[in-house]
Amino acid sequence: xxxxxxxxxxxxxxxxxxxxxxxxxxxxxxxxxxxxxxxxxxxxxxxxxxxxxxxxxxxxxxxxxxxxxxxxxxxxxxxxxxxxxxxxxxxxxxxxxxxxxxxxxxxxxxxxxxxxxxxxxxxxxxxxxxxxxxxxxxxxxxxxxxxxxxxxxxxxxxxxxxxxxxxxxxxxxxxxxxxxxxxxxxxxxxxxxxxxxxxxxxxxxxxxxxxxxxxxxxxxxxxxxxxxxxxxxxxxxxxxxxxx
Amino acid sequence: xxxxxxxxxxxxxxxxxxxxxxxxxxxxxxxxxxxxxxxxxxxxxxxxxxxxxxxxxxxxxxxxxxxxxxxxxxxxxxxxxxxxxxxxxxxxxxxxxxxxxxxxxxxxxxxxxxxxxxxxxxxxxxxxxxxxxxxxxxxxxxxxxxxxxxxxxxxxxxxxxxxxxxxxxxxxxxxxxxxxxxxxxxxxxxxxxxxxxxxxxxxxxxxxxxxxxxxxxxxxxxxxxxxxxxxxxxxxxxxxxxxxxxxxxxxxxxxxxxxxxxxxxxxxxxxxxxxxxxxxxxxxxxxxxxxxxxxxxxxxxxxxxxxxxxxxxxxxxxxxxxxxxxxxxxxxxxxxxxxxxxxxxxxxxxxxxxxxxxxxxxxxxxxxxxxxxxxxxxxxxxxxxxxxxxxxxxxxxxxxxxxxxxxxxxxxxxxxxxxxxxxxxxxxxxxxxxxxxxxxxxxxxxxxxxxxxxxxxxxxxxxxxxxxxxxxxxxxxxxxxxxxxxxxxxxxxxxxxxxxxxxxxxxxxxxxxxxxxxxxxxxxxxxxxxxxxxxxxxxxxxxxxxxxxxxxxxxxxxxxxxxxxxxxxxxxxxxxxxxxxxxxxxxxxxxxxxxxxxxxxxxxxxxxxxxxxxxxxxxxxxxxxxxxxxxxxxxxxxxxxxxxxxxxxxxxxxxxxxxxxxxxxxxxxxxxxxxxxxxxxxxxxxxxxxxxxxxxxxxxxxxxxxxxxxxxxxxxxxxxxxxxxxxxxxxxxxxxxxxxxxxxxxxxxx
Numbered sequence: 001x002x003x004x005x006x007x008x009x010x011x012x013x014x015x016x017x018x019x020x021x022x023x024x025x026x027x028x029x030x031x032x033x034x035x036x037x038x039x040x041x042x043x044x045x046x047x048x049x050x051x052x053x054x055x056x057x058x059x060x061x062x063x064x065x066x067x068x069x070x071x072x073x074x075x076x077x078x079x080x081x082x083x084x085x086x087x088x089x090x091x092x093x094x095x096x097x098x099x100x101x102x103x104x105x106x107x108x109x110x111x112x113x114x115x116x117x118x119x120x121x122x123x124x125x126x127x128x129x130x131x132x133x134x135x136x137x138x139x140x141x142x143x144x145x146x147x148x149x150x151x152x153x154x155x156x157x158x159x160x161x162x163x164x165x166x167x168x169x170x171x172x173x174x175x176x177x178x179x180x181x182x183x184x185x186x187x188x189x190x191x192x193x194x195x196x197x198x199x200x201x202x203x204x205x206x207x208x209x210x211x212x213x214x215x216x217x218x219x220x221x222x223x224x225x226x227x228x229x230x231x232x233x234x235x236x237x238x239x240x241x242x243x244x
Numbered sequence: 245x246x247x248x249x250x251x252x253x254x255x256x257x258x259x260x261x262x263x264x265x266x267x268x269x270x271x272x273x274x275x276x277x278x279x280x281x282x283x284x285x286x287x288x289x290x291x292x293x294x295x296x297x298x299x300x301x302x303x304x305x306x307x308x309x310x311x312x313x314x315x316x317x318x319x320x321x322x323x324x325x326x327x328x329x330x331x332x333x334x335x336x337x338x339x340x341x342x343x344x345x346x347x348x349x350x351x352x353x354x355x356x357x358x359x360x361x362x363x364x365x366x367x368x369x370x371x372x373x374x375x376x377x378x379x380x381x382x383x384x385x386x387x388x389x390x391x392x393x394x395x396x397x398x399x400x401x402x403x404x405x406x407x408x409x410x411x412x413x414x415x416x417x418x419x420x421x422x423x424x425x426x427x428x429x430x431x432x433x434x435x436x437x438x439x440x441x442x443x444x445x446x447x448x449x450x451x452x453x454x455x456x457x458x459x460x461x462x463x464x465x466x467x468x469x470x471x472x473x474x475x476x477x478x479x480x481x482x483x484x485x486x487x488x489x490x491x492x493x494x495x496x497x498x499x500x501x502x503x504x505x506x507x508x509x510x511x512x513x514x515x516x517x518x519x520x521x522x523x524x525x526x527x528x529x530x531x532x533x534x535x536x537x538x539x540x541x542x543x544x545x546x547x548x549x550x551x552x553x554x555x556x557x558x559x560x561x562x563x564x565x566x567x568x569x570x571x572x573x574x575x576x577x578x579x580x581x582x583x584x585x586x587x588x589x590x591x592x593x594x595x596x597x598x599x600x601x602x603x604x605x606x607x608x609x610x611x612x613x614x615x616x617x618x619x620x621x622x623x624x625x626x627x628x629x630x631x632x633x634x635x636x637x638x639x640x641x642x643x644x645x646x647x648x649x650x651x652x653x654x655x656x657x658x659x660x661x662x663x664x665x666x667x668x669x670x671x672x673x674x675x676x677x678x679x680x681x682x683x684x685x686x687x688x689x690x691x692x693x694x695x696x697x698x699x700x701x702x703x704x705x706x707x708x709x710x711x712x713x714x715x716x717x718x719x720x721x722x723x724x725x726x727x728x729x730x731x732x733x734x735x736x737x738x739x740x741x742x743x744x745x746x747x748x749x750x751x752x753x754x755x756x757x758x759x760x761x762x763x764x765x766x767x768x769x770x771x772x773x774x775x776x777x778x779x780x781x782x783x784x785x786x787x788x789x790x791x792x793x794x795x796x797x798x799x800x801x802x803x804x805x806x807x808x809x810x811x812x813x814x815x816x817x818x819x820x821x822x823x824x825x826x827x828x829x830x831x832x833x834x835x836x837x838x839x840x841x842x843x844x845x846x847x848x849x850x851x852x853x854x855x856x857x858x859x860x861x862x863x864x865x866x867x868x869x870x871x872x873x874x875x876x877x878x879x880x881x882x883x884x885x886x887x888x889x890x891x892x893x894x895x896x897x898x899x900x901x902x903x904x905x906x907x908x909x910x911x912x913x914x915x916x917x918x919x920x921x922x923x924x925x926x927x928x929x930x931x932x933x934x935x936x937x938x939x940x941x942x943x944x945x946x947x948x949x950x951x952x953x954x955x956x957x958x959x960x961x962x963x964x965x966x967x968x969x970x971x972x973x974x975x976x977x978x979x980x981x982x983x984x985x986x987x988x989x990x991x992x993x994x
Binding site for chain 2: 054058078083084087098099101102103104106108109110111112117118119120121122159183184185186187214215
């Protein structure tokens, strides 16, 4: 009788233990799969439309062409509105940016360590815009599995303004559908909604809608004419190129 | 009149029932009483300066800014930086808080050879913990104009944590939440809280405690005086009951009409208790006077006799209150005037309808009304009134001379009267809010917001250059330490582009610099979304009336010279509002007093059907008002939003004594035709009532000395002095004038 109980307990412990590890592994694997979906293209070019929507619903639209190589080099070149046409932003590794203002005919280097600042009037912070794999920056935990999505909680491994991010990852295709950002008081402060479509062999984030819940302000980043792996080289991401 | 009195007795139960129902109804309403301590909301909408201030406060969020000052011997210690970070983090996640700026999260922008470096001034994840690090941070902070005296005091012993609230936040609740949170952190440094949201929270706490503490004291004081005067239970209960009901009705009406309790209207209950009880006292007096076997007849006779004088007394008092409506700048003073007048009329109605009805109802059950003891005041007559009569008849000219000297001194004193509209002065010297305000002033350029609004194209070089020019002009004033505008940011960005700290002449360049500024957290506080309005935000360090006036005058001249079609400049902010308020204090004082005097003169003149008697009646009260202002000038009690009320209130209440005296004089003159004898008899009879009334009203108001709000303390003291003044005037100055007038040419009854 005793042995029976003991056996049951041991089995239970082993079961729970394996469950835990399975869970951890699962969450991490899922997140890695998401990173793969998001960051596997070698490069990307396309058109980006940035729609800023304030709390009264008023819209402001900016357009730019985007080039990106790997996950740490990116060039934005604005085409509209006309007053901002020609402005170009080059992001390089180690938080260095170069900005080119055609009216001045020169570029300046902007080094920013304040990553919680928003990028060019959008609701995306520099932190959000960074395309480092999530599995590098966050620990993950599977909260629940729903019909279509895995719900995973991310907690930062490094310094961050967020206390956690809750992400819904599509079960079949492993792209994120919703990300909810929480501040250190555990209040949801931002929310990103993703829409993906398939372009070539990759899943493409056709639209990301980021809402700042405190300011009641929204930014939609819409990608079109996306092309992958066109063979961009490091030379396409230099200050000289910025000014062209 | 008699039929009217009979009707009252006939319908006594209906009257009692109506009063009961209404009291329950209004009493239930008091559950919904809210406090509005926001003085900004009391600024009139029809004044351009005030409405612009309100608009800017809402649009650019300047009114929703709070400040916490942390003070220690040296801010540049790891432990203290850690505490600043703790507070910053805790504020950031407080619901209702929109943004926080402190030493540990402020952005630091450095220009380098080829661009700019944007970073945090202090790395909040890795606070400096070695002495050399701390020293170099200190040196760097003091080397930059944008930190010194802005986020850290010049001597390095105090730092400020600024926060803005979301526009739809419950400001008082957030303020309370923040204070609690900081208290819970249990830190050893000294903290000071400032800014309108926190100040409002403090004021509203003071209002609450004032109402809760003062009302019972006023009740008790008046009860004691009534008991000493009348030595009868009914003599105590009925006046307090009617005054209490009047308070409940008035507050109920206030709530139903959508009004809130303000720092001024919270004295309505005190005023009504002191004033409202008087009418019932008169009615009771009269009823007791006509003690007849037939109680019903006694009541009717008493009512017939007393109704007119009581109505007159209430009408003149109500006029004193109503006179505020026409001169006051702040809506809360107008509201005070209206509702106190309503309360006075309620008290009047109750004393005429409810009191006789109640007495009649009670006397059916209780066989006997408590007797009014007539001889009880003989001490008063023997010790005070009799010698007074002798003095007045022996030395009328000396008495008049004494009054004249007093009045001359007072007239001299009136030239010394100061005005005060500084909100910090409303708190006692040891009040934390006031101390905070002083700390802010000393270390961080004060907390009086100044806004200069520019209407025009915010991306045009001309408008931005005008903003810079205005800022330079402002900074010439020693009380303006820092100014901030979008033009400054454009200059900074132009500098970052390597073009020097100036506004580019090329509009295209400005538009592209804007790209760098867009989305910066500070932008919505400086420029409208449509880019058609920009503001300069600044703070004025002094609360001295003269300095404020000089500054606004200088600014207005500058604006007049520089404002044009393409760039319309306007000045607003607390200094401008203070100047307006200040001017309005004197103006409204003058106009409301003049109005009250004229109205009272007309009413009293009509009542006695003689203009000369109207003039006689107003002499003691005008003398009282002069003495009142002389006293304020000599003692340095300033004219402020509460004390500005005293003159007209004193007039409205104080005139009653003269009315009583002259009507007594009339009565006795008719009786035997000899003016001198009539004067003596009047002093001996009306004198008692006047003295009791003076003491009870004055004592009621003196309770305000215990108020937490300084202008209310002064208000209480001044009304009490006015009561003594007008009582004394009615009993000395008025008889002496009558005596002397009689000696010149006999006064005869008309």
